[in-house]
Amino acid sequence: DADVTQTPRNRITKTGKRIMLECSQTKGHDRMYWYRQDPGLGLRLIYYSFDVKDINKGEISDGYSVSRQAQAKFSLSLESAIPNQTALYFCATSDPRTSPYEQYFGPGTRLTVT
Amino acid sequence: GQQLNQSPQSMFIQEGEDVSMNCTSSSIFNTWLWYKQDPGEGPVLLIALYKAGELTSNGRLTAQFGITRKDSFLNISASIPSDVGIYFCAGQLQWQAGTALIFGKGTTLSVSS
Numbered sequence: 052d053a054d055v056t057q058t059p060r061n062r063i064t065k066t067g068k069r070i071m072l073e074c075s076q077t078k079g080h081d082r083m084y085w086y087r088q089d090p091g092l093g094l095r096l097i098y099y100s101f102d103v104k105d106i107n108k109g110e111i112s113d114g115y116s117v118s119r120q121a122q123a124k125f126s127l128s129l130e131s132a133i134p135n136q137t138a139l140y141f142c143a144t145s146d147p148r149t150s151p152y153e154q155y156f157g158p159g160t161r162l163t164v165t
Numbered sequence: 166g167q168q169l170n171q172s173p174q175s176m177f178i179q180e181g182e183d184v185s186m187n188c189t190s191s192s193i194f195n196t197w198l199w200y201k202q203d204p205g206e207g208p209v210l211l212i213a214l215y216k217a218g219e220l221t222s223n224g225r226l227t228a229q230f231g232i233t234r235k236d237s238f239l240n241i242s243a244s245i246p247s248d249v250g251i252y253f254c255a256g257q258l259q260w261q262a263g264t265a266l267i268f269g270k271g272t273t274l275s276v277s278s
Contacts (some may be wrong), residue, residue, distance in 0.1 A: 055207075084265075093253060093270040094208070109265065141207050152196040152257050154266060156207030
């Protein structure tokens with residue numbers, strides 16, 4: 052079984068709809084991250100969380116919100132989706148106790164906003 | 166925001182050839198990491214580097230943390246078809262608190278047999 056799972060894997064939604072992307076991990080890591088990947092732009096950080104009570108904005112947080120429901124779960128929400136939020140979204144985790152800079156990624160969610 | 170300049174953007178090589186790619190920045194980094202992304206998958210960590218000058222190998226892959234702490238390179242020797250994918254460098258800035266990483270834009274590698 053995968054250590055970091057993301058649901059859904061693919062989603063098509065309409066402009067203005069609210070959508071939630073979910074991430075779960077079984078690695079026992081405290082730190083979790085949400086990234087967005089666009090062709091030719093690499094990975095850009097949206098939000099990150101160092102523990103359940105700690106949420107931080109990343110480089111491109113506008114239009115997104117997150118919720119850390121438990122150590123193992125970190126959700127990304129788009130309150131009112133717009134077409135330029137069409138992208139591949141990745142969740143990642145890391146363990147500050149062993150290798151804090153080594154991040155482990157989920158398989159991604161491909162989101163299309165029409 | 167801070168930029169990592171990763172080059173080349175893409176490479177088309179023959180099976181068996183060696184490959185070299187690099188990342189540079191005007192800023193100093195504490196950590197460099199190299200990831201590979203297969204089509205339809207998330208990035209997978211290949212090599213992590215923590216000290217200036219450090220040279221680390223993982224099978225046919227070798228990566229180095231530049232002495233100036235502003236660059237890193239990744240070499241792949243004797244390439245094979247399964248090396249196809251996008252390779253990303255990532256780094257953690259010297260002055261940046263926490264463990265958020267900055268990623269390069271990727272090098273897309275194509276290998277013909």
